[in-house]
Amino acid sequence: MVQNATSKPTACLALADGTLFYGHGFGATGQTVAELCFNTAMTGYQEIMTDPSYAGQIVTFTFPHIGNVGVNPEDDETADPVAEGMVVKWDPTLPSNWRAAEELKDWLARRGRIAIGGVDTRRLTRAIRQQGAPHVALAHDPEGKFDIEALVAAARGFAGLEGMDLAKKVTCAQSYRWDEMRWAWPDGYSRQEAPAHKVVAVDYGAKRNILRCLASAGCDVTVLPATATAAEILAHSPDGVFLSNGPGDPAATGEYAVPMIREILGTTDLPVFGICLGHQMLALALGGQTVKMNHGHHGANHPVKDLETGKVEITSMNHGFAVDAQTLPDGVVETHRSLFDGSNCGIRMAERPVYSVQYHPEASPGPQDSFYLFERFAAAMAARKTAA
Numbered sequence: 001m002v003q004n005a006t007s008k009p010t011a012c013l014a015l016a017d018g019t020l021f022y023g024h025g026f027g028a029t030g031q032t033v034a035e036l037c038f039n040t041a042m043t044g045y046q047e048i049m050t051d052p053s054y055a056g057q058i059v060t061f062t063f064p065h066i067g068n069v070g071v072n073p074e075d076d077e078t079a080d081p082v083a084e085g086m087v088v089k090w091d092p093t094l095p096s097n098w099r100a101a102e103e104l105k106d107w108l109a110r111r112g113r114i115a116i117g118g119v120d121t122r123r124l125t126r127a128i129r130q131q132g133a134p135h136v137a138l139a140h141d142p143e144g145k146f147d148i149e150a151l152v153a154a155a156r157g158f159a160g161l162e163g164m165d166l167a168k169k170v171t172c173a174q175s176y177r178w179d180e181m182r183w184a185w186p187d188g189y190s191r192q193e194a195p196a197h198k199v200v201a202v203d204y205g206a207k208r209n210i211l212r213c214l215a216s217a218g219c220d221v222t223v224l225p226a227t228a229t230a231a232e233i234l235a236h237s238p239d240g241v242f243l244s245n246g247p248g249d250p251a252a253t254g255e256y257a258v259p260m261i262r263e264i265l266g267t268t269d270l271p272v273f274g275i276c277l278g279h280q281m282l283a284l285a286l287g288g289q290t291v292k293m294n295h296g297h298h299g300a301n302h303p304v305k306d307l308e309t310g311k312v313e314i315t316s317m318n319h320g321f322a323v324d325a326q327t328l329p330d331g332v333v334e335t336h337r338s339l340f341d342g343s344n345c346g347i348r349m350a351e352r353p354v355y356s357v358q359y360h361p362e363a364s365p366g367p368q369d370s371f372y373l374f375e376r377f378a379a380a381m382a383a384r385k386t387a388a
């Protein structure tokens with residue numbers, strides 16, 4: 001069935017069940033396979049496309065006007081493109097924004113990423129909800145020649161994200177120091193000009209804005225590759241360890257990360273803070289389990305309840321796996337829960353400053369309700385020093 005194609009289709013999205021969406025290709029030409037998700041954020045398409053947690057996924061944007069503010073060098077969340085491709089309702093218009101340095105289509109082409117416009121994204125989103133993150137193939141051919149059988153077969157051939165360790169693909173090759181701060185810090189939070197705490201951030205696919213938030217909260221951040229051992233981390237004499245977000249299945253990356261986390265927890269009293277994949281792997285290290293969700297959470301308006309204060313935060317989310325709160329052992333407290341579906345959104349050790357959240361307190365894009373978590377980490381490191 002041809003969807004919304006007002007001129008000759010130059011791109012085709014094939015779902016593994018054989019459903020086809022035709023539209024207008026932009027960005028790179030060629031073909032790619034991935035898991036398909038939808039993101040409901042109204043802003044921040046550039047940050048979303050460069051969030052390393054999207055490796056292996058194509059993003060459907062439910063907000064129809066994508067591309068209208070162009071792209072710029074400052075808003076990348078990582079140096080390389082990460083999401084496999086994008087699906088949008090309207091073909092992008094010329095950008096209108098003083099910060100725009102490039103058009104979305106040229107930026108995608110330069111980065112080898114395929115996009116399709118003119119798609120009925122509401123129908124597609126319903127399919128994603130019903131089927132549960134389908135496997136898809138996306139092709140862009142300016143001649144409009146598609147081998148549909150081969151496309152559907154390619155979608156069916158995609159192995160899926162379960163069991164896939166993608167952190168090794170997107171992590172940094174070598175360790176590096178990070179000292180850039182956020183350019184803005186919300187009211188009510190203090191921005192530290194001089195770093196007070198040495199933090200090792202383990203990079204499973206870290207977003208730059210997380211590192212900026214840590215720096216702004218007073219951390220002197222050293223970033224280490226995903227496969228860093230406990231000994232390599234402790235060689236930096238950190239005051240705290242941060243576990244980053246990242247793509248793929250937490251159980252797969254956990255094969256090497258979980259033993260490292262357990263060793264840090266077992267041999268030190270260091271504060272530990274984790275976000276998203278880091279949250280999931282901390283839960284695994286503490287004895288909990290993770291599950292694949294139906295279609296995940298991807299957006300910038302997800303309400304989360306802090307179970308300890310009763311306060312609700314509006315959060316940015318991007319995850320397809322979740323921690324099963326029922327599997328958390330004694331001594332691990334569920335601290336946050338999604339008000340959309342009741343899924344787990346945060347944990348902490350009862351007696352130690354070891355905690356993590358499923359959502360993205362650094363936003364980028366999204367609301368700034370949850371910055372307090374970075375300050376909490378800094379406060380835990382300060383308290384440990386005072387106690388020593």
Ligand SMILES: NC(=O)CC[C@H](N)C(=O)O
Binds near residue numbers: 053244250320322
């Ligand atoms: N943003 C993230 O860190 C995502 C974590 C994990 N890859 C998931 O999909 O659930």
